[in-house]
Amino acid sequence: MPRGHTFSLVSGSQLWVASSKEIRVFKRSDDSNYFKRMTQDPLSQANVGEVTSGAIISSQPDRVYFGHTDGKVTIYSKKDFVCLGIINVSLYKISSLVGVGDNLWAGYSTGMIYVYDTKSTPWKVLKDWKAHDKPIAGILADRTSIWKLDRFQVASLGTDTMLRIWDGMLKNDWLENLMQQRDSEYCEFRELTARVMTWNAGATKPNTIRGTEQDRNFFRELLEPENPPDILVFGFQELVDLENKKITAKSFFKKKKSKEDSDSEHMSHQYRAWRDHLIRVLDEHSPKQNYVLLHTANLVGLFTCVFIKASERPNIRDICAAEIKLGFSGRVGNKGALVVRFFIDDSSLCFINCHLAAGQTQTVHRNNDAASIMEQAPLPKNRSPSDCENYFVGGGDGSMVLDHEICILNGDLNYRIDAMPRNTVIQAVKEGNLPKLLDRDQLLLSRKRNPGFRLRAFIEAPITFAPTYKYDPGTDNYDTSDKQRSPAWCDRLLYRGLGRIKQVDYRRHDTIKVSDHRPVSGKFKIRVKTINAKKQDSTKDKAEVEFEAVRRRIAGDIK
16 A cells, blocks of 8 residues: 555445545455555546545445545546546635535535536536634544434534534425425516616726716716616725825824724715715706615725615615725725625625635635625624515525525726736727627636636626726726736626526716726616415425435435
8 A cells, every 4th residue: 555645435336545646546356455456557637635535425335535635536447447627616625525415525624615516617606604613633424314203314524523414415405496486376576777886996086077068968968867866876996095004094003083983084085075966966967756765884995875766765774884895804895895685575686796816816805805705704694584585596595695585796806917918908998899809808717717716696688898907097908007007807796696687788988087997887777576375385285395306316226
């Protein structure tokens, strides 16, 4: 046997033994005390970390899956030991793998558990959650429990010394998905429209544009007076000068009270000025519509302002908001997110206004920022089981962004165009060759290559407009400063809510040129539901019967 053993797995008469990055396969002879080597040379793949774990999925008995320290999964054939694929599922160490039913469960050094559907290409993340506060030491599927206890138990052990038991069948998720597919049987729907705008304003003050032709044209274009939306969301970034260290560091360095009060007053004045300006332009450009201010929030440069038609206000309840700080390890909010959620009828809506890490080479940092936003639980938990079932998804309780049925994320996400000279980018923009640039867009590449990318849960409409960053303020010229930053689509809108939301336009606005970013907006059609409880119970009873049939099939496979 090789030295440096890191993992071993028995499958039938085969013994798979991993040592560092190498895998060797042995076969048990008729004499069970003797194993014959079946691979002349060790199995290994270039640019893959050490083996940490492995698993077999019962519905794919001809394959063996191995997890690695660099977040990759390798797949080998049990028949001829050929490597069938290398899947990059995460940036983090995979500490444990186990096949559960038709799916692959992975435990990570971050304490997270992910459940993958490996039959889809690329792999689909069915569910993920924070299982432990410290790294996961191992995951074990108790296959006898489905017969003994009438449920499929999966246990995870963390280095936090906690042992936790999970439902390997993911019954609640299975039922939720089926109920969503059949929601027309027990729900009535109506359609609302929402316009969401995102703009890195570069510390622009409203009095610099108020009353100008640019201002009027921008808001006329945005608000569509002839067909006004039901919901209006304005998401700003850098509404105050982030270069002003008095502002961005005041929560990091302790100052005299008078200084803090002065900085806070300056910030409050900026936000109030923009709030009042938005109220004014709504009155001017949509005089026939009565909008009410539903919510405002700010976080050192970030500012969210939500308006709704007065006729819809009685249908809204449970407005909750939170802030997520990311700058300086979360101690200063110069980067981060503002989150607001509310219920309308029997549907939950969540809006996220983000500003992620800057820098051409900081893709991993941005991805980690996005993960932090999605994995935190900044909102209050809803402890009513019926509310959780009716208003939230994924078994959530409303404390996390992805618990909500309908989510719209906007912001200066700061993703750039990879590995292309600035002059080449500008020439492609002039020629209208956007596909060439989008092939190198860091956000789109992360979605394509990384199944664990947290923004993969969202959809983005096709981009048909030129990069929105970085301009010389007041002009149509891309950055001519000494830094000469390359153009990029930093300003984005993403959404999620299968079957509940559709984006009908996605555009940039060129009438406002005072910032180095162009504003971007999108219009959405949103289906909100009203539940008939009696019909819902009937549909759920039928779904329970169908789940039992699936449970029996998986139990048969295990047997």
